[in-house]
Each structure stands twice: as structure tokens, then as C-alpha cells.
Amino acid sequence: MKLSVNFSGLLAAVQLMEPEEKGGFSLEYEPTNIDKLDLELSVGKDVELKDVEIDSGLLSYKGRQVLLYIKANGNSARFHVSDCSTLKSMRSSGRFERYVVTNDTSGEFIVSNGSGRGETKARLKVCQNCLRQLNYKGCNTGSSIYPIVQNFDLNKFFSTYSSFFPHMPQRQAASAQTGYTDDWQRVSSHYKVEKEFKCEECLVDMSKHRLHLHTHHINGVKSDNKPSNLKVLCVDCHSKQAKHDHMFVAHDIRQLINDLRQEQGLLNQLSGWNALLAVADPGLHGAIHACQQFGTKLPDVGYYVGDEFGELVAKLELAWPKHKFGIAVSNHDREEANNEGWNVVSADEFLANYKSQASNLRW
Incomplete structure (x- = not known):
């Protein structure tokens, strides 16, 4: 059906205001850069459990990281973020109930009120079995899981594993001001030059890859451009700063930065587990915590595997x-x-x- 709109009333009102200069007006379709699937996932999409893919133990839907929950369970539902023992049990017993998959990180979910009384929003808790499956923040090898569950942040969780997925989460641009000053680009550029394009955290030289070098506000106030409040960071180090859970870094970018660290000799003498955690892909922190607790030797980071002709064939995050x-x-x-x-x-x-796989890695 053709849409017909009459703007004669609006144009007459403009004439009454006697503008100094007449402007033109046209109604055109402006496509959004947000994919249709991402829009669906942002509000929740009904699926069956068999429709959800498993990628490195995490839940995936058409290349996107997602979480899922059962709407019918109301506010007592738990949302799942990994292929935990609960989901495996439901799958093996043939219980393919209707789930909702979403990449909404607000922590509020649309659930059923029960007895046909409609729907409401509720804040749900994360499934503890999911966190144990991933050893998230070491919750299965030493750290108490209770404070991790109580303080669980979906933005932080999604950013931790962002490099595991080919599609970065897409969000509609916020209408609010960013908070940066008008001269921020100039301030940032000059500060990077002053620091010779080196990350002040890991010391990697990013002069040939300046797009992945940022200027960070230490106190979080984007209008505070005092030199004492600025710090040049590679995107990997920047994403690991407090309150930067919105930063999602692709796998090839994290690999690039560790390639540069390797080339520049920054990974040769890591001083211990904390130093390893600082440069490793955060999605592997659960594995690193398990290695530390089990007492393995410190692994190499960003290791190259070559073939018989000396050609690089694979890059390993830990080796x-x-x-x-x-x-x-x-x-x-x-x-x-x-x-x-x-x-x-x-x-x-x-x-x-891990205990079986890492038994010979202690020496």
C-alpha cells in the first residue's frame, strides 16, 4: 500500500514564522545499521533448545553470543550463559521447552506472571552451574561463587568472551552526549605522540597500528583532560580497565596485539600468573585460574606453531x-x-x- 502524507499544515505554520531562509524537506527511508537479527535478539527471540548452538562451551545463535531462559518459569527462572550440566541434562532427557534467547545485557527479562495473567519484567539470577562450567573468575577452583553471582554483570561477561564470536554485539547509538570535550581528538592525539604510541600498561609499541591505541581517562570523567588523568592504552589493556565492560574486542585484534608483544620481546619474561592474566585473552582466564590452582608450569602466550617447512600454521593463546x-x-x-x-x-x-589434561604440565 502506498503511503500518502500531507505536510501542507506544517508548511503553512512555517510560513507564519516568517523564516529568514526557506529550507527544503524530503521524506526518505534511512536504513539502520543494526542487523534485523540483532534487533530481535535485543528484545528476546523465542526458540527451542535445539536451535541454540554451542561455541567453546558458550551459547551462540547464528554467530552471536546469547543467554537463554524459560519465560514460563516467571521470576524464579535462572538465565543460562553456557552449556552447563542443567542444559545438558534437559537436552539428554528430550526436554526441548520454549526458551528465549537474547543479548540484552540490562539484567531485566520479560517473564510470565503465571495463570495466564500476562507478562512482566523481572531481574533474574545467573545459573551457578553455568559459571562453574566456565570457571568464571575462578569460581570452581578456589574463589567463592556467592559474591560472583551476587555481583554478576552481563556486560562484563559478554565482553570477557567477545573474541570467541565472529559477530560483535550491535547496539543502537545512545542519544546522550558522550561527555568528551570538543577538543578531545586533538588532546588525545597529542598525548599519544608524547607517549610515543606505546601502551603505558603492557608497553607494546602501537605506532604501526594506531587505530588500536586509545587514550584512557583514569578517573572515568571524560571531560577531565589533565595529563595526570590520561593514560595511553592498547585496546586489549583498555578493555580490561574497570567500568569498561562495554568494550568488545575481536579475536584477530587480541591476536594482533599479542603478536606485537611477542615481536617486541614483552612476553618472554612474564613474572607470574598475574602478569599472564594481564596479557592473555580474558576468555581464557578460567583456564588460567585452573592451571594456577592445579600448579602447572606457566604457559607461553601467543605461541606460533610451524609446519615442517617453517611456515606459520597456527597461533595458540596458551602453549x-x-x-x-x-x-x-x-x-x-x-x-x-x-x-x-x-x-x-x-x-x-x-x-x-583439566586435572587429567594438565597432569604432566607441572614439570
């Missing part, structure tokens, strides 16, 4: 070269390394049986 064992995010990297005689697994495969 124990002596044992030809490693952990990698990419399926391709795992397959290629295994073809060269290595035993390379994903983070969730490692965590599923």
Missing part, C-alpha cells in the same frame, strides 16, 4: 611447547596445530577435565 600441548580460541588454529602433532584443545574442553 606448553615442551609437551606440545596448548589452548586456542580458533577452531582453525586447533585443527592446524593438531595436524602438526600437537594436542590443542578449546578452553571448555580443557576445563571439562
